[in-house]
Amino acid sequence: MMNYTDNLQRCKEYCEALEEERKKIQVFHRELPLCLQLVTQAIEACKQQLSTTSTENYGQSECSEQTSSDGPVIEEYKFIPIKRTSSFDEEEQLSNKSKKNNVGNEEKSTKKSDWLKSVQLWNESPDRSPDKDSPRKGVVEVKKNGGAFHPFTKENKISGISPQTATVRVSNSTATSSTVETANATTSTGGGGGGGGRKEEKEGQSQRKPRRCWSPELHRRFLHALQQLGGAHVATPKQIRELMKVDGLTNDEVKSHLQKYRLHTRRPSPAMASTGNPHPPQFVVVGGIWVPPPEYAAVAATTTGETTTIASGNGIYAPVATPALPVQKPSPSGSLTISNNKQQQKQSHSSNSEERSHSDNGVHSNSPATSSSTHTTTASPAF
DNA sequence: CTCTTAATAT
DNA sequence: CATATTAAGA
Helix, strand or coil, rough: CCHHHHHHHHHHHHHHHHHHHHHHHCCCCCCCCHHHHHHHHHCCCCCHHHHHHHCCCCCCCCCCCCCCCCCCCCCCCHHHCCCHHCCCCCCCHHHHHHHHHHHHCCCCCCCCCCCCCCCCCCCCCCCCCCCCCCCCCCCCCCCCCCCCCEEEEECCCCCCCCCCCCCCCCCCCCCCCCCCCCCCHHCCCCCCCCCCCCCCCCCCCCCCCCCCCHHHHHHHHHHHHHHHHCCCCCCCCCHHHHHHHCCCCCHHHHHHHHHHHHHCCCCCCCCCCCCCCCCCCCCCHHCCCCCCCCCHHHHHHHHCCHHHHHHHHHHHHHHHHHHHHCCCCCCCCCCCCCCCCCCCCCCCCCCCCCCCCCCCCCCCCCCHHHHHHHHCCCCCCCC
């Protein structure tokens, strides 16, 4: 009954959309091998259909996974946000979304949604009291708010940022943050005396560096760099650092952060394998797997179904995001599958690696309340 | 006290 | 550069 043309058109659009998505996820083919494969299949199927349709029935639905329903073509199509095609603002978040929709899965992504959330602004040490040891008054940092880190901030969050500080941190965003920071703690007061410097001093050798906190901005840059480099698994700390162009950031810091990131990134495939597992091989992917890089927001958004939220993030991202996108990993094997399900072993006496939900750091309510917040609000800005 | 995360050691 | 270990902070 429906017009063929109509169907055709839709199929075409769908196809295009899929291809678009495929491009996006290609970068993460390691992390989402299945995803990529599925999309590819879908595309092929669609194309085939397109080619055959003209001559005759469109009945053959080889298309993707859709069951044999008559309306072969795109049932899912409707779920897919059409808007995209034109520009790429977001990244793969969309892709996840589309997949998810297919399944209609109900995965809650709450837990994983963002470890990132924890990271706030640059909090360097929680502000030592001025009188205590080193007077670090508001020295340098001012550079620019747009920058990535803010030296000492303690409060954060949207709520009320203290206006007092000269440095207004501003949510900034939009746009390119081309300007990046500079100063930073390096301030060695070099010579002279007075300034507020920090302690340099001879501490023999170990004095642990004050923790550098990864602000959302910083993390954003980090992710950004990661993307340009083709994923967390191929990127190397040095490259990342260079790409981030954050002054004062050391290789080690990046390395450490990368380590953590990878740790979290690796897929903790859920125990879907149990004997009579209800769900077959669907594309549930996202739900069960730790979403790779920059898609936490997506996840949150996805679940709800709203597209909006995510958008915000793009501001920063957008400018640079796509251009590079160079990477094709040479490595042939994408043989990563979903398996391996390990429970944490926690402290035994030594080696302990973890994995598990990340409670947020910054806010630290730690309460169940979190559930409520999740979408909308907070997360958005980052990336 | 536990857990996450950054620093440092290997 | 990758991992492992140690430790700070919450």
